[in-house]
Amino acid sequence: MVNLNTDIAGLHFENPVIPASGTFGFGEDFAPLWDLNRVGGIAVKGTTLEPRYGNPLPRIAECEGGMLNCVGLQNPGIEKVLSEKLPALRSVYKGVILLNISGFSEQEYLSCCEMASQSPDVDAIELNVSCPNVHGGGMAFGTDAKALGLLVAKLRPVCTKPLFVKLSPNVTDIVAVAKAAEEGGADGLVLINTLLGMRININTRKPILSNTTGGLSGDCIFPIALRMVYQVSNACSVPVIGCGGVSSGEQAVEMMMAGARAVQVGSASLRDPWACPRIAQEIADVCIKLKINSISDIWQKTL
Amino acid sequence: MVNETLTILSNESLARDVRMMRLACALVPEPGQFLQVSVPGGFLRRPFGVADYRDGVLSIIYKIVGKGTEYMSRMQPGQALDVLHYLGNGFRLQPGSKRVCLIGGSVGLAPLLYLARFVKDATVVMGFRSRADVMLREEFEALGCRVTVCTEDGSEGVKGFVTDALPEDMDYYYACGPMPMLRAVCNAAKVEGQLSLEARMGCGFGACVGCSIMTKDGTARVCKEGPVFSSDKLIW
Numbered sequence: 001m002v003n004l005n006t007d008i009a010g011l012h013f014e015n016p017v018i019p020a021s022g023t024f025g026f027g028e029d030f031a032p033l034w035d036l037n038r039v040g041g042i043a044v045k046g047t048t049l050e051p052r053y054g055n056p057l058p059r060i061a062e063c064e065g066g067m068l069n070c071v072g073l074q075n076p077g078i079e080k081v082l083s084e085k086l087p088a089l090r091s092v093y094k095g096v097i098l099l100n101i102s103g104f105s106e107q108e109y110l111s112c113c114e115m116a117s118q119s120p121d122v123d124a125i126e127l128n129v130s131c132p133n134v135h136g137g138g139m140a141f142g143t144d145a146k147a148l149g150l151l152v153a154k155l156r157p158v159c160t161k162p163l164f165v166k167l168s169p170n171v172t173d174i175v176a177v178a179k180a181a182e183e184g185g186a187d188g189l190v191l192i193n194t195l196l197g198m199r200i201n202i203n204t205r206k207p208i209l210s211n212t213t214g215g216l217s218g219d220c221i222f223p224i225a226l227r228m229v230y231q232v233s234n235a236c237s238v239p240v241i242g243c244g245g246v247s248s249g250e251q252a253v254e255m256m257m258a259g260a261r262a263v264q265v266g267s268a269s270l271r272d273p274w275a276c277p278r279i280a281q282e283i284a285d286v287c288i289k290l291k292i293n294s295i296s297d298i299w300q301k302t303l
Numbered sequence: 304m305v306n307e308t309l310t311i312l313s314n315e316s317l318a319r320d321v322r323m324m325r326l327a328c329a330l331v332p333e334p335g336q337f338l339q340v341s342v343p344g345g346f347l348r349r350p351f352g353v354a355d356y357r358d359g360v361l362s363i364i365y366k367i368v369g370k371g372t373e374y375m376s377r378m379q380p381g382q383a384l385d386v387l388h389y390l391g392n393g394f395r396l397q398p399g400s401k402r403v404c405l406i407g408g409s410v411g412l413a414p415l416l417y418l419a420r421f422v423k424d425a426t427v428v429m430g431f432r433s434r435a436d437v438m439l440r441e442e443f444e445a446l447g448c449r450v451t452v453c454t455e456d457g458s459e460g461v462k463g464f465v466t467d468a469l470p471e472d473m474d475y476y477y478a479c480g481p482m483p484m485l486r487a488v489c490n491a492a493k494v495e496g497q498l499s500l501e502a503r504m505g506c507g508f509g510a511c512v513g514c515s516i517m518t519k520d521g522t523a524r525v526c527k528e529g530p531v532f533s534s535d536k537l538i539w
Contacts, residue, residue: 022511029509029527033304045512053517058503060513062347069505074512074522208503218346270506271341271348273387274306 002287003294004280006040008239008261009162009187011096011124013040016256016295017280020243020266021046021100021126021166022071026085030273031092038277041096042089043190043264044081046128048101049108051077061199061208066218066245067267068197070211073102073131078112086121097121098164102128109155117160124161127152127186130168130193131215142168142193145180152184164241166190169221169228178232190241190264191232192225217267221245226258233259233299247275249282253290256298304390304508305330308383312360314376318431318438320367321410322376323354326384328361334418335393335499335531338363339507341385342371348387350507350526352479352499354413355420355442364413390507391530394418394497400475404428404496405448406465406488408480412439414499415479419446426473427451430465430484434458466491486539498537499530 004015018041019030026044027036036042054074061068075081081099089097099122103109109127116122129142129151141148152165165181167174169192178189194215199208207213225244233240242260246252247268255263268275283295292298309326317323332338332353339348340363349371355362367376378384394414397403403422405415408430416439419425427443430453437459443450451468452460461468465480466487476496478488485498502525505511509527516523518536523529 023506025510025512053522054512054515057514057516059515060347060503060505060511062345065346067346067505069511069513071512071515074515267346267505270511271346272306273304273506273508273510 002284002292004040004284006261006295008241009124009164011041011162013096013262015040015280016252016262016283017276018043018096018098018241018262018264019269019276020264021098021128023266023269026081027089027093030269033273034277036089036093037095038280039095040262041098042093043098043100043126044085044089045075046073046100046102046131047075047078047081047112048073048103049078049111051075051080056210058208058210059214061214063197063199063216063220065220066216067270068199068209068214068216069194070209070214072211078115082115082119082121086119090121096123098124098126100126100128100166102131106151106154109151110158113155113159117158122161124164125159126164126166126190127155128166128193130166130170142177143171145176148177149180149184152181152186156185162187164188164190166193166243167232168193169224169244170196174228175231175235178236182236182238186238188239188241189232189236190243191228192221192244195221195224217245219245219247222251226255229255229260230258246279247272249279249284249286252279252283253286253298256295259299261299304387306385306387308385309361311378311380311382311384313380314378317364319435321364321436321438322367323362323364324375324378324384326361326363327359328356329359330388332356332361332389332417333393334421335414336389336391337414337507337530338386338388339390340375342374344374345371347505348507350390350504352414352530353389353417355417364410366410387507391526392528394477394499394531396421397475402426402470402472402474404470404473404476406469406476406478406480408465408484409436411480411484411499411501413479415477416442418477419443419448422477423447425449426470428453428465428468428470430455430480431459432456489534489537489539492534496534497531498534500525500532501530502526
């Protein structure tokens with residue numbers, strides 16, 4: 001029996017699999033398919049202070065080994081999320097709920113953090129400073145180490161829950177940004193969000209996505225995510241959650257060997273809605289094969 | 304929603320670049336529902352409307368437009384296809400309507416063909432680019448429908464779009480096709496109807512909100528609250 005438990009920033013996860021924000025809604029589309037308690041944590045849909053419709057269609061494009069999206073943070077707004085969506089999720093789910101928060105200004109992030117801190121259904125806050133699909137949105141903070149450090153430092157005192165910062169890979173030096181978040185007071189780091197990409201329809205000579213560019217995710221970004229998790233785990237002392245292109249237990253173990261304490265699973269759930277519980281089972285199978293008794297043995301022996 | 308591997312029974316040409324694939328399947332769909340097909344080499348699944356279902360045989364119709372459908376066109380009877388089904392809300396039958404019209408553009412005719420099994424004495428108005436694209440006429444006629452064919456270049460039937468051939472006396476309609484066609488139908492029709500929308504989808508079951516549209520009732524996912532919407536709920 002492999003021990004899949006992992007403790008991160010004072011939070012207990014039954015296993016290291018966490019559906020990634022934006023690919024899982026608030027769990028309602030998956031709850032009829034499998035017991036949500038089969039994943040250690042759930043990062044819910046990116047939430048903003050006000051309700052948002054997001055970008056016009058098309059918001060989805062495909063590419064070799066992955067996909068692009070420019071959804072643009074569609075969400076019902078934090079009030080409805082806290083009063084309806086999270087209580088509904090909590091009624092069927094005992095694990096760790098990470099509320100992903102995004103904003104267009106420091107004040108919006110502050111308001112959201114204050115409101116989320118009051119909610120018994122929020123176990124941790126995942127600060128989204130890396131959405132590439134909204135103008136003037138999170139990524140402006142996530143690609144500027146100094147701005148990010150200041151933002152996290154402002155939020156840290158009002159945030160009574162563990163505060164994770166989800167980093168953007170669209171930077172030259174991921175370690176500099178990670179360190180800024182850590183120095184600002186982040187309890188943990190999640191990386192990576194999507195990479196900025198683009199597709200053009202050669203028949204119309206126009207971009208496929210309504211927003212011209214979109215966030216690239218899927219199998220093709222796995223090596224990039226792995227490299228960044230490795231670099232940041234070695235440079236920072238706060239725990240790292242790996243995210244990007246994970247669709248199998250072997251990849252999850254590989255991500256933890258790079259230093260991740262847990263893994264988020266994103267677009268894999270979109271083609272296989274049972275991907276998360278399958279990956280949790282596969283991690284146990286891979287551990288048995290590799291004679292690993294506890295997953296803490298994986299990330300503690302980093303490269 | 305279930306994930307199943309279905310066996311291909313046939314995979315035959317219907318018109319230029321359009322194929323019909325028949326699959327052995329025990330699960331019975333509602334008219335207007337769709338399935339998500341996994342194609343080797345593709346990352347996301349591809350959505351296809353249910354074109355017919357009878358006696359354990361499910362049919363889908365697809366146009367060869369890219370690598371995924373190109374691959375599907377080379378698949379042989381006996382091969383397996385990984386599908387997620389059935390998805391979406393489907394058409395809501397209107398028992399009170401007497402002169403129902405089914406309006407479809409090219410592969411948009413697919414869900415209307417299965418619907419025709421449930422609607423008696425329907426008139427079908429089908430639109431295509433050209434004669435080489437015309438298909439499904441006999442299939443609709445076999446179900447007792449009156450069929451009007453329209454081609455944009457006039458090489459067969461009425462020259463023009465489906466909106467040039469809508470019956471004056473229709474009291475309800477069901478439509479499926481490209482968005483510009485649906486918009487034109489919605490504007491031209493003097494009565495209410497239901498429209499099955501097409502959209503680029505991520506997941507097909509609601510999770511990614513990649514296909515959300517704004518309706519008079521707020522946001523709605525084409526894959527989950529749709530693909531079928533009442534004409535009075537859509538904002539063009």
